[in-house]
Structures are given as C-alpha cells and as structure tokens.
Amino acid sequence: MEVVIVPDAEAGGRLVAEAVVRLLGHRPDALLGVATGSTPLPVYQALAATAAAGGADLSRVRVAQLDEYVGLPAGHPESYRSVLEREVLAPLGLGPEAFLGPDSTAPDVAAACREYERALAAAGGVDLQLLGIGSDGHIGFNEPGSSLASRTRIKTLTERTRGDNARYFGGDPGRVPRHVITQGIGTILEARHVVLLATGPNKADALAAAVEGPLAARCPASALQLHPHATVVADEAAASKLT
Numbered sequence: 573m574e575v576v577i578v579p580d581a582e583a584g585g586r587l588v589a590e591a592v593v594r595l596l597g598h599r600p601d602a603l604l605g606v607a608t609g610s611t612p613l614p615v616y617q618a619l620a621a622t623a624a625a626g627g628a629d630l631s632r633v634r635v636a637q638l639d640e641y642v643g644l645p646a647g648h649p650e651s652y653r654s655v656l657e658r659e660v661l662a663p664l665g666l667g668p669e670a671f672l673g674p675d676s677t678a679p680d681v682a683a684a685c686r687e688y689e690r691a692l693a694a695a696g697g698v699d700l701q702l703l704g705i706g707s708d709g710h711i712g713f714n715e716p717g718s719s720l721a722s723r724t725r726i727k728t729l730t731e732r733t734r735g736d737n738a739r740y741f742g743g744d745p746g747r748v749p750r751h752v753i754t755q756g757i758g759t760i761l762e763a764r765h766v767v768l769l770a771t772g773p774n775k776a777d778a779l780a781a782a783v784e785g786p787l788a789a790r791c792p793a794s795a796l797q798l799h800p801h802a803t804v805v806a807d808e809a810a811a812s813k814l815t
C-alpha cells in the first residue's frame with residue numbers, strides 16, 4: 573500500500589484527478605468507481621476543471637456507483653444516484669449511458685445486488701475505484717464486522733454512520749435511511765487500482781487503523797492491505813496518527 577501525504581484536501585483532489593487523467597491516457601473508456609460524501613468532491617472538481625481546460629478527454633469514461641440508500645424514492649435529491657448525477661455526471665459532461673449502478677428501488681433488492689455484480693463484470697470490471705473512509709473505518713457502506721470477502725448486498729448502517737450523514741438530511745439522523753446497498757469488500761478489492769482519499773482530523777483514527785492496524789473486519793478499510801495496487805492519499809490532518 574502506497575501512502576501519499578498532501579497538505580490539504582484540494583491538493584489531494586488534484587493528485588487523484590491526475591491519476592485518473594493518466595489512466596484515461598491509455599484507457600479512454602475506463603470504468604471509474606465513484607464514491608459519494610464530501611471527501612471525493614475536490615477530485616471531481618479538479619477533473620472537471622482539467623477537462624474544461626482541454627487537459628483530458630472524458631467523453632468515453634464510464635462511472636460505477638459504490639453504494640446507495642435503500643428506501644428513498646427514485647429521484648430523491650439525497651439518493652446517491654442523484655448526488656452522482658449532480659456532482660460527477662453533469663460536471664464531467666457524461667450522460668446516463670455512462671452510468672452503472674444498482675437498482676435500489678427494485679422489488680427484490682437482493683436480486684438487484686446480484687444483477688449489479690453481473691453488470692460490473694460484464695463492463696470489464698472497475699479500473700480505478702475511488703473510496704472515502706468512514707470515521708468507523710467503513711469503505712463503501714461496509715460497516716465494521718463486514719466480511720472481508722463480501723459481495724454487493726444489503727447492509728444496515730450503524731447509528732454512528734447515520735449520525736455522520738445526518739448533515740445531508742436536515743441534521744436529523746432519524747431521517748437517514750437505515751438500509752443501503754453496497755459493493756462488498758471482495759467486490760471493491762477486484763478493482764484494478766484502489767485509491768482511498770482521507771481528509772480532516774475526524775478520519776485520523778480510522779486511517780491509522782486501516783494502514784497500520786491489523787487486517788481485521790472491525791476496520792473494513794484495512795482490507796486494502798491485501799490489494800496489490802492500493803494508494804492512500806491523506807491530508808496532514810487525516811495522516812496525523814500514522815507513525
């Protein structure tokens with residue numbers, strides 16, 4: 573695992589965007605695995621700025637969703653599908669045909685999870701998976717205790733994660749859906765390159781456990797220690813508890 577420490581979130585965003593642009597240089601139709609939340613926003617902004625300046629051709633890029641809430645109506649502004657449309661697809665000039673994601677409104681959600689696994693495989697697999705990290709060490713919505721071999725499935729969010737995400741639901745953890753679909757840890761580990769971005773002091777404990785702690789289901793992000801091409805990009809605050 574390679575760890576790169578950058579001064580701040582914007583520098584991290586630029587660095588990861590550069591890695592994406594390099595990938596597109598030899599694979600213009602790369603499948604990018606995209607996370608939501610606040611951490612990856614500087615990456616998407618830097619990518620959009622690079623493309624607008626003529627420094628990257630994003631016309632053939634495809635994006636794959638990492639996780640999604642279950643129980644929100646289609647088109648809800650805080651569904652991750654809507655968030656990705658606003659923060660990734662629109663700024664990068666991509667249409668819905670470039671998007672792969674699970675159908676969280678399907679009557680049989682478990683079948684929709686299996687179908688999403690098939691769709692990812694049929695698309696050739698994820699070339700670069702961008703991840704944030706939860707304050708409890710989760711990746712995607714694989715909460716502590718998730719099997720390190722897990723596949724895309726339904727999970728229940730912890731109260732801590734619902735509290736962390738309440739900011740998107742009027743500050744009320746009770747409005748954050750309890751159930752989610754997430755790519756499993758085993759699914760995530762199949763991406764050819766995994767890039768975990770961590771910024772801010774509230775990620776310092778989780779990042780130290782992920783990078784320097786034992787490989788353990790209690791810190792799902794520690795599974796990246798198993799990946800042959802994993803890059804951690806952390807700002808100084810998130811890296812402050814690394815030895």
Ligand code: F6R
Nearest residue numbers: 607608609610611704705706712
């Ligand atoms: C979101 C996701 C989550 C977030 C994590 C950190 O798609 O997969 O694992 O990356 O909860 O969220 P932020 O970046 O908002 O701190």
